Amino acid sequence: xxxxxxxxxxxxxxxxxxxxxxxxxxxxxxxxxxxxxxxxxxxxxxxxxxxxxxxxxxxxxxxxxxxxxxxxxxxxxxxxxxxxxxxxxxxxxxxxxxxxxxxxxxxxxxxxxxxxx
Amino acid sequence: xxxxxxxxxxxxxxxxxxxxxxxxxxxxxxxxxxxxxxxxxxxxxxxxxxxxxxxxxxxxxxxxxxxxxxxxxxxxxxxxxxxxxxxxxxxxxxxxxxxxxxxxxxxxxxxx
Numbered sequence: 001x002x003x004x005x006x007x008x009x010x011x012x013x014x015x016x017x018x019x020x021x022x023x024x025x026x027x028x029x030x031x032x033x034x035x036x037x038x039x040x041x042x043x044x045x046x047x048x049x050x051x052x053x054x055x056x057x058x059x060x061x062x063x064x065x066x067x068x069x070x071x072x073x074x075x076x077x078x079x080x081x082x083x084x085x086x087x088x089x090x091x092x093x094x095x096x097x098x099x100x101x102x103x104x105x106x107x108x109x110x111x112x113x114x115x116x117x
Numbered sequence: 118x119x120x121x122x123x124x125x126x127x128x129x130x131x132x133x134x135x136x137x138x139x140x141x142x143x144x145x146x147x148x149x150x151x152x153x154x155x156x157x158x159x160x161x162x163x164x165x166x167x168x169x170x171x172x173x174x175x176x177x178x179x180x181x182x183x184x185x186x187x188x189x190x191x192x193x194x195x196x197x198x199x200x201x202x203x204x205x206x207x208x209x210x211x212x213x214x215x216x217x218x219x220x221x222x223x224x225x226x227x228x229x
Contacts, residue, residue, distance in 0.1 A: 031215070033216065035217075040221070040222075041221055041222070042121075042208050042210070042219030042220050042221050042222050043162070043208075043217070043219050044219070045216040045217065045218070048215055048216060055215070056214075056215060056216070089160060091160075091162065093162075097215070105152075105164055105167065106164075106217060107164070108154075108161060108162035108163075108164075109161070110159065110160055110161045111160040111161065113160070
């Protein structure tokens with residue numbers, strides 16, 4: 001399977017605990033994106049990387065959230081001191097990219113569903 | 118600000134018939150792209166079709182076509198010959214800089 005993969009697929013945690021999710025993009029893709037999707041809504045952009053550089057962060061990404069992409073390959077999204085409002089599906093996507101004025105299609109992974117109790 | 122509006126929370130269609138899912142958008146950028154994604158119950162977002170703002174013809178991909186009306190700022194998805202496997206959530210999205218802005222989605226149910 002050469003698509004975007006995410007791990008774990010499901011995570012249940014207690015409020016106040018830290019959680020970390022992993023995303024493995026399509027191997028030749030240099031851009032990686034994180035989105036959050038709450039029940040009944042469309043995905044909302046959180047952040048994106050080009051290679052190892054984090055180029056944009058949404059205001060949705062509070063100080064409790066941190067994302068990394070060491071060596072420009074896989075990425076991790078950590079949520080510290082989880083709150084019930086963090087319960088959502090966290091989607092990762094990857095694409096080619098880099099040229100100005102040109103957009104490449106984003107390919108999405110299956111998501112990690114987080115439940116904070 | 119970029120915004121996508123999908124006014125149909127849910128739609129039903131009879132198997133083998135065509136269905137149109139509505140999408141309107143708002144942007145001040147002269148160059149933009151519009152996408153439709155399908156999200157089955159498994160959760161994965163599946164790309165269906167893309168329309169660029171400067172494309173002269175409406176995009177088509179198999180049973181999917183995009184009815185692009187630039188003056189009305191609408192980009193409706195038409196699914197022809199509906200199949201039971203088309204039952205899913207459908208999202209319209211717009212490219213804004215390096216990210217996608219999504220609408221709230223329309224859930225489609227295909228009846229046999």
